[in-house]
Amino acid sequence: MVPDIDLQLEVVGAALRNVVAQADQGGGLSLEQLKLSVVTLDQARSLMPAQGEIARRELEVSLRMAKAVQQQVADAGLDSPIAEAAALLEDSKAGPVQLDAARDDLNGAIGALVAGLPGNDAGRAAMRAILAHTREAIDIARACCLPAGFETDPGEVERLGRLRAEIV
Amino acid sequence: MLSYWRRASLTRREDAALAQISDIRSAPTPEFIESVRARFPTEAEIDRVLTRKMKARAGPGYSPLSLDQVVEGVRSLIVSEHGGDFAISNPRWLQGGASKIQIAFELDWTGPEGGARRTDSLALRMQPPESIVETSRRREFEVIKAMDGVIPVPPCFWIDPDGSHLPYPSILYGFVEGVSRPSKAPVTKVSGVGTNFGPELRPVLARQFVDALTRIHKPSEAQLAQMASFDKVETGSTDAMLRQLNWWRRVWEEDRPCDLPLVDVAYRWLVENAVPLDHVSVVHGDFRAGNFLYSEESQKITAWLDWELAVLGDRHQDLCWATGGHFGHYSEDGTTFLACGLLPAEEMFELYEKLSGLTVDPVRLKYFRVLNDFMSTVHMLASAWRVARLGKTHQDVTVAWLSMIGNGIAGHLAATLEEVI
Numbered sequence: 136m137v138p139d140i141d142l143q144l145e146v147v148g149a150a151l152r153n154v155v156a157q158a159d160q161g162g163g164l165s166l167e168q169l170k171l172s173v174v175t176l177d178q179a180r181s182l183m184p185a186q187g188e189i190a191r192r193e194l195e196v197s198l199r200m201a202k203a204v205q206q207q208v209a210d211a212g213l214d215s216p217i218a219e220a221a222a223l224l225e226d227s228k229a230g231p232v233q234l235d236a237a238r239d240d241l242n243g244a245i246g247a248l249v250a251g252l253p254g255n256d257a258g259r260a261a262m263r264a265i266l267a268h269t270r271e272a273i274d275i276a277r278a279c280c281l282p283a284g285f286e287t288d289p290g291e292v293e294r295l296g297r298l299r300a301e302i303v
Numbered sequence: 304m305l306s307y308w309r310r311a312s313l314t315r316r317e318d319a320a321l322a323q324i325s326d327i328r329s330a331p332t333p334e335f336i337e338s339v340r341a342r343f344p345t346e347a348e349i350d351r352v353l354t355r356k357m358k359a360r361a362g363p364g365y366s367p368l369s370l371d372q373v374v375e376g377v378r379s380l381i382v383s384e385h386g387g388d389f390a391i392s393n394p395r396w397l398q399g400g401a402s403k404i405q406i407a408f409e410l411d412w413t414g415p416e417g418g419a420r421r422t423d424s425l426a427l428r429m430q431p432p433e434s435i436v437e438t439s440r441r442r443e444f445e446v447i448k449a450m451d452g453v454i455p456v457p458p459c460f461w462i463d464p465d466g467s468h469l470p471y472p473s474i475l476y477g478f479v480e481g482v483s484r485p486s487k488a489p490v491t492k493v494s495g496v497g498t499n500f501g502p503e504l505r506p507v508l509a510r511q512f513v514d515a516l517t518r519i520h521k522p523s524e525a526q527l528a529q530m531a532s533f534d535k536v537e538t539g540s541t542d543a544m545l546r547q548l549n550w551w552r553r554v555w556e557e558d559r560p561c562d563l564p565l566v567d568v569a570y571r572w573l574v575e576n577a578v579p580l581d582h583v584s585v586v587h588g589d590f591r592a593g594n595f596l597y598s599e600e601s602q603k604i605t606a607w608l609d610w611e612l613a614v615l616g617d618r619h620q621d622l623c624w625a626t627g628g629h630f631g632h633y634s635e636d637g638t639t640f641l642a643c644g645l646l647p648a649e650e651m652f653e654l655y656e657k658l659s660g661l662t663v664d665p666v667r668l669k670y671f672r673v674l675n676d677f678m679s680t681v682h683m684l685a686s687a688w689r690v691a692r693l694g695k696t697h698q699d700v701t702v703a704w705l706s707m708i709g710n711g712i713a714g715h716l717a718a719t720l721e722e723v724i
Binding site for chain 2: 136138139142143145146147149150153154163164167168171172174175200239242243245246247249250252259262263265266267269270273274276277280283285286287288289
């Protein structure tokens with residue numbers, strides 16, 4: 136899940152207002168939040184121009200996930216959200232809000248199927264498709280969040296760095 | 304076993320319709336709260352805490368508290384629990400943790416039993432309007448009391464379980480000297496993530512770390528009897544496991560910003576593959592670097608902290624948590640990964656078996672690897688987002704920053720599930 140830019144800016148404001156500005160809070164907590172506020176702002180600024188690209192890539196992944204699940208499960212009820220997502224991706228003017236809403240519709244429809252999937256090969260194949268495409272979607276978020284420093288595997292840092300360079 | 308997730312699936316469509324009413328999770332109706340409770344039955348005390356959270360969800364977020372306000376609440380609590388013969392001095396804010404409001408102060412009094420006049424250093428741990436993990440102060444109080452004398456823990460004095468004296472539920476405990484990371488090392492991470500103790504201190508702390516784990520995992524009947532807010536658990540049963548699964552699946556339903564089908568797959572797999580308990584342990588729930596204090600002079604662990612996620616259950620839950628990738632780092636050779644920055648996971652498991660006489664089962668390790676990643680995904684991608692979005696804590700910027708760890712954890716969860724499905 137790529138961080139919500141509006142949220143990031145809002146929490147920075149709240150931190151500066153409610154904590155840093157409170158002189159009696161003591162140096163440690165204020166200093167930690169001040170540092171985090173600054174790096175959060177830096178991250179928000181670096182990701183802001185890529186919001187459309189991120190939303191488009193995430194919807195593409197969800198669309199591929201939905202199609203893969205549909206291949207395994209008859210009457211999955213995914214026709215409508217798949218058609219809407221595909222049409223939106225054809226529309227070059229579609230913004231991140233619309234793209235994210237279509238992604239949520241698809242993911243919600245897929246998630247609602249999981250509990251009722253049969254325990255046979257087709258059901259397992261559908262779940263494996265969900266997992267594989269989830270990893271693809273999460274890689275986008277991990278790449279976007281790479282500067283936060285939470286990735287510890289040097290090989291993964293290198294791979295995600297290449298992906299980030301494509302997006303941001 | 305299947306009935307748990309069948310119950311969930313039967314009403315899911317109905318809840319989905321409810322949830323579409325303009326982010327019902329930010330302003331939940333009584334019907335929404337009750338439907339989620341019914342779908343995911345869990346321990347009684349956990350149910351009480353989560354229901355309280357949802358009923359207060361649409362209420363105010365965090366607003367700054369003055370030190371005087373907090374001290375006044377502390378004073379009221381002590382008067383109520385101990386009487387009025389005491390004095391509070393030197394109150395100050397404390398740093399640490401990503402979820403609780405903490406202050407330290409000196410208490411001049413006659414002690415809990417009423418003896419000679421003395422001065423103790425105390426700390427208050429108070430939850431904000433909502434936390435990244437919504438937990439019970441009552442359970443935290445009981446488990447620390449039960450573990451006193453088993454491993455180093457702070458002495459617990461009083462609780463305000465419902466926020467009757469303080470603005471929010473709180474616990475008062477003795478202040479323990481020590482550091483959670485080398486004081487001279489630069490602070491580059493938050494909340495104990497990736498703490499580097501250095502090659503000399505590492506083996507000294509590693510032995511104490513594993514020894515403490517073995518001790519809490521073998522509680523006596525008397526210690527278990529002190530934990531009245533924990534539902535009873537039985538060996539040979541999966542009931543405790545299913546209650547815990549429902550706890551976090553319920554939180555996902557209450558807090559998430561959007562759907563993530565991975566969570567549905569993980570929950571289904573965890574329910575279908577729940578392993579019967581083979582030995583009842585006190586599971587700390589967040590046993591890792593950053594949650595113990597140690598003396599830099601004596602190199603002894605002085606206290607184990609943050610017991611709020613404790614459950615009665617399977618030791619493998621803590622073993623997996625302590626060896627999770629997000630709490631460790633590579634050693635100086637660049638190839639050896641150190642669990643909690645202390646020792647390689649395999650060495651930790653060998654030492655644990657030797658010290659405890661309990662087995663470390665690879666099948667259970669894999670199950671709890673999935674469970675822990677499932678729980679962390681819920682904490683980071685649902686609760687952290689929700690509490691920051693609603694401005695519920697004094698550390699929203701920290702919580703929002705930490706939520707990014709959730710991406711790597713969710714990726715790991717998906718990868719592990721691909722191995723087993």
